[in-house]
Amino acid sequence: AQSVTQLDSHVSVSEGTPVLLRCNYSSSYSPSLFWYVQHPNKGLQLLLKYTSAATLVKGINGFEAEFKKSETSFHLTKPSAHMSDAAEYFCVVSGGTGRRALTFGSGTRLQVQP
Amino acid sequence: EAGVVQSPRYKIIEKKQPVAFWCNPISGHNTLYWYLQNLGQGPELLIRYENEEAVDDSQLPKDRFSAERLKGVDSTLKIQPAELGDSAVYLCASSLGSGEQFFGPGTRLTVL
Numbered sequence: 235a236q237s238v239t240q241l242d243s244h245v246s247v248s249e250g251t252p253v254l255l256r257c258n259y260s261s262s263y264s265p266s267l268f269w270y271v272q273h274p275n276k277g278l279q280l281l282l283k284y285t286s287a288a289t290l291v292k293g294i295n296g297f298e299a300e301f302k303k304s305e306t307s308f309h310l311t312k313p314s315a316h317m318s319d320a321a322e323y324f325c326v327v328s329g330g331t332g333r334r335a336l337t338f339g340s341g342t343r344l345q346v347q348p
Numbered sequence: 349e350a351g352v353v354q355s356p357r358y359k360i361i362e363k364k365q366p367v368a369f370w371c372n373p374i375s376g377h378n379t380l381y382w383y384l385q386n387l388g389q390g391p392e393l394l395i396r397y398e399n400e401e402a403v404d405d406s407q408l409p410k411d412r413f414s415a416e417r418l419k420g421v422d423s424t425l426k427i428q429p430a431e432l433g434d435s436a437v438y439l440c441a442s443s444l445g446s447g448e449q450f451f452g453p454g455t456r457l458t459v460l
Contacts, residue, residue: 270451277352278391278439278451324390335404336449338390 236261238325240339248347253297253312255342257325260306267308268326268336269299278324284308295319320346350374352452354440360458366428369455373421373442380417381449382425383439391439397423427457435459 241256259265269281282293289301299310308325325339353372361367373380378399383391394413396404399420408415412431417423427434437456441449 275453277453278441280448283448326390335393335396336391338392340388340390 236263236265236327236337238327238337238339240323240325240342242342243340244343244345246345246347247315249317250314253310253315253319253344255310255323255325255344257308257310257339258306259308259325259327261327266328267299267301268328269293269297269308269310270324270326270338272322272324272341274321281310281323315344315346317346317348320344352440352442352450354438354452354455356455357453358456358458360460361430363432363459364429366426367430367457368427369425369438369440369457371423371425371440371452373423373440374450377442377444377450378420379443379445380423381441381443382415382423383441385437385439385454387436394425430457430459432459 237260239258247253264286267284270278271281272278281297282291282299284291284301292298297310297312299308301308322341322343324341326336328336352374355370359367380397382394384394385391393407395402395408395415397417400417413427415425435458437454439454440452443449
């Protein structure tokens with residue numbers, strides 16, 4: 235079985251300050267981990283993915299995440315928030331039955347204040 | 349390159365009525381997925397197709413939901429009859445094999 239827990243349902247930051255979105259995972263397999271972003275009325279977009287290569291993964295729009303096996307965490311960070319980063323972010327794990335099933339967390343809504 | 353196309357984008361129906369959603373995946377993508385996203389939650393897989401074969405439909409409520417992908421390209425997801433609890437966003441995604449999944453914008457269903 236696999237699951238992800240996003241520790242914050244809402245995060246609010248000021249523009250130009252760092253972003254931290256927290257995610258813990260549970261998996262019986264060596265997991266692949268992803269972060270997706272969902273802007274209102276738009277499709278889910280892949281930000282970055284971890285597939286057992288480098289533990290520090292860089293994604294689009296300045297986001298990065300670090301895989302920490304000892305802590306079963308995959309937190310998403312960005313040094314400086316931009317207004318356009320306001321969206322819903324999902325931590326996702328795969329590796330279950332058929333190894334293609336994606337299990338999504340419940341999401342973190344990021345607000346960016348001017 | 350066009351992304352995953354879904355229609356309609358919005359649908360409002362009365363309970364007990366039938367409804368159908370259509371998905372056109374990215375050209376060349378042999379794997380197609382239907383997800384259900386309830387308000388405030390992450391998407392959950394309903395069914396996965398490899399070409400025209402449904403290889404994972406364990407989460408599809410088969411008493412009222414059905415899906416098809418007759419020629420291994422477009423897919424249709426149907427609900428008959430719809431219930432109030434079916435109000436949600438229905439997402440379609442496609443991938444080339446086990447590669448990255450690309451998502452469509454979704455169909456927002458409201459059942460009154």
